[in-house]
Amino acid sequence: MSFPAHRPRRLRVNPAVRRLVGETRLHPSDLVLPVFVKEGLAEPHPISSMPGVYQHSRESLRKAASEAAGLGLGGIMLFGIPAAKDAEGSGATDPDGILNVAVADVRAEVGDDLVVMADLCLDEFTDHGHCGVLRPDGSVDNDATLQRYADMGVALAQAGAHMVGPSGMMDGQVAVIRKALDSSGFAESVSILAYGAKYASAFYGPFREAVDSSLEGDRRTYQQDPANGRDGLREIELDIAEGADIVMVKPAMSYLDVVARAADRFDVPIAAYQISGEYAMIEGAAANGWIDRDRAILESxxxxxxxxxSIILTYWASEVAQTLRS
Structure with missing residues (x-):
């Protein structure tokens, strides 16, 4: 018999060898924990479509943030759920609004031991559920929305956010927010993580429950078309030119090609958001005994x-960090 000269299996023979030659590694500092905080809650409220994830009270949010810092996570991304909404999303810029006070709470809890991020968008605060203000015909007014984003960015910075995450996919949003931050004294202290390529995905479903969404219709006129990869890269390029420090692809699972192309092409950190539907699918399949939950989480x-x-937003961030540390 003739035997092959090359035997790649030799480098898979046991766990120690596999660890030695592993090309890709996870570390807690790569992970960012997205969290939801709801105005008026006395205790955490479970989200039925996302087992293990909660709408937090202010107190439980502080505990989650402290745990995240202790586990060495890279950051925490805050989403606020107000008790009342209106057409302008005024709660987003109210210093006493839930997101702004939550940012202040978390910053007081963790200081600079954890990057405190806040989602910069109006959709949780508007009674129509869109990411911007509407014209009389019901369409989103891009340029009128930009001023609201600028004001929201400054409010979040004043509350103590290290980083703001504009996610509304309005044309010119990064430039307007950067200018507002700079002119308000935050040129050096507050950075922008731009949702550069955010796709109009079917996998956002559980998130709508998580934030008590009021949305009617869809967001296809401003979020990316799932058919388009090059267009996503163009959006990312524009955001970088406008001053984004980090750019993100959302969702992650169905858009790994966009993540890879962005990482090859651009010299800024690339983030990806493992969204609610991705989380729910794995949890649901595991609950039915169809897959090995822990292996599927790490593989994903x-x-x-x-x-x-280089940065991953995932609802499993704290759990995975504990696994990695052990």
């Missing part, structure tokens, strides 16, 4: 990291 995160994302 490794795939995002392997594609080129």
């Amino acid at each position: 995160l490794l795939s995002i990291r392997r594609a080129g994302a």
Whole structure:
């Protein structure tokens, strides 16, 4: 018999060898924990479509943030759920609004031990559920929305956010927010994580429950078309030119090609958001005994990291950090 000269299996023979030659690694500092905080809650409220994830009270949010810092996570991304909404999303810029006070709470809890991020968008605060203000015909007014984003960015910075995450996909949003931050004294202290390529995905479903969404219709006139990869890269390029410090692809799972192309092309950190539907699918399949939950979680995160994302937003961030540390 003739035997092959090359035997790649020799480098898979046991766990120690596999660890030695592993090309992709996860570390807690790669992970960002998205969290929801709801105005008026006395205790955490479970989200039925996202087992293990909660709408937090202000107190439980502080505890989650403290745990995240202790686990060495890279950051925490805050989403606020107000008790009342209006057409302008006025709660987003109210210093006493839930997101702004939550940012202040978390910053007081963790200081600079954890990057405190806040989602910069109006959709949680508007009674119509869109990411911007509307014209009389019901369409989103891009340029009128930009001023609201600028004001929201400054409010979040004043509350103590290290980083703001504009996610509304309005043309010119990063430039307007950067200018507002700079002119308000935050040129050096507050950075922008831009949702550069955010796709109009079917996988956002559980998130709508998580934030008590009021949305009617869809967001296809401003979020990316799932058919388009090059267009996503163009959006990312524009955001970088406008002053984004980090750019993100959302969702992660169905857009790993965009993550990989962005990582190859651009010299800023690339983030990816493992969204609610991705989380719910794995949890649901595992609950039915169809997949190995723990292996599937780690495999999904490794795939995002392997594609080129250096930062991953995931609802499993704290759990995975505990696993990695052990």
